[in-house]
Amino acid sequence: MTVVIGLTGGIASGKSTVSNMFRNQGIRIIDADKISRDVVEIGEPAYQQIVKTFGQDILLDDQTINREKLGAIIFSNDKNRQQLNEIVHPAVRKEMLKQKQEEKEKNAKQVVLDIPLLFESKLTHMVDVTVLVYVDEQTQLKRLMNRNGYSKEEAMMRIQSQLPLKEKVKLADVIINNNGSIEDTEAQVIEFLNGLK
Ligand SMILES: CC(C)(COP(=O)(O)OP(=O)(O)OC[C@H]1O[C@@H](n2cnc3c(N)ncnc32)[C@H](O)[C@@H]1O)[C@@H](O)C(=O)NCCC(=O)NCCS
Numbered sequence: 463m464t465v466v467i468g469l470t471g472g473i474a475s476g477k478s479t480v481s482n483m484f485r486n487q488g489i490r491i492i493d494a495d496k497i498s499r500d501v502v503e504i505g506e507p508a509y510q511q512i513v514k515t516f517g518q519d520i521l522l523d524d525q526t527i528n529r530e531k532l533g534a535i536i537f538s539n540d541k542n543r544q545q546l547n548e549i550v551h552p553a554v555r556k557e558m559l560k561q562k563q564e565e566k567e568k569n570a571k572q573v574v575l576d577i578p579l580l581f582e583s584k585l586t587h588m589v590d591v592t593v594l595v596y597v598d599e600q601t602q603l604k605r606l607m608n609r610n611g612y613s614k615e616e617a618m619m620r621i622q623s624q625l626p627l628k629e630k631v632k633l634a635d636v637i638i639n640n641n642g643s644i645e646d647t648e649a650q651v652i653e654f655l656n657g658l659k
């Protein structure tokens with residue numbers, strides 16, 4: 463039986479950092495952010511729908527989607543964000559289910575589904591155990607501003623488009639506290655995996 467681990471968190475809380483730790487333990491990561499980039503490539507059905515909905519202005523010269531521009535449009539407006547979600551999420555979900563099935567057929571011991579919006583999109587039925595990468599609000603804001611070069615306002619808008627991490631704490635089965643050092647976080651990941659055995 464493959465244990466399906468649902469890894470979630472908030473923007474810049476450290477999901478990629480933690481998913482790399484799982485990967486280093488030989489576990490396959492199915493990454494919703496990566497899939498959401500693949501399903502909006504030129505020629506994909508979601509690409510056409512996005513251009514139809516948001517206009518040619520959101521394209522770069524090479525006709526690919528200008529993610530920075532689309533981000534500015536959707537994180538400042540709930541209705542726009544919902545529209546984009548309705549276009550992109552079904553295709554992401556379908557691909558994630560397909561990849562999860564592949565791991566089950568291989569009889570993998572574990573597989574990680576890295577889904578930022580696991581709770582918001584009510585996708586917990588897709589996984590056996592939910593693992594939340596938690597940081598406090600100040601650390602989240604600071605790391606997001608540092609990593610992406612966003613202003614405080616831009617970073618706050620993105621954080622506020624998601625369920626607050628302190629609410630997600632109440633919903634998750636397991637919490638990985640990523641306020642401390644990378645080593646502290648890694649120790650928690652290993653402890654969690656040992657507990658599954
Ligand atoms: C708006 C887009 C083009 C911005 O692209 P960009 O390369 O700047 O960011 P990236 O995709 O790497 O996402 C970074 C983080 O933003 C957060 N985020 C992304 N989309 C959303 C959303 N619709 N609602 C809330 N948070 C989101 C997540 O925490 C994610 O990890 C892109 O995020 C997108 O297409 N979003 C819609 C699809 C989606 O919901 N993806 C998230 C999981 S499926």
Ligand SMILES: Nc1ncnc2c1ncn2[C@@H]1O[C@H](COP(=O)(O)OP(=O)(O)OP(=O)(O)O)[C@@H](O)[C@H]1O
Nearest residue numbers: 472473474475476477478479605609640642643644
């Ligand atoms: N324990 C830590 N100590 C210091 N910096 C950290 C720690 N964990 C993560 N970071 C840094 O914080 C930033 C966010 O981490 P990461 O990219 O892993 O988050 P994420 O949740 O995957 O983000 P996103 O939601 O945007 O996909 C990165 O710049 C990363 O290097």
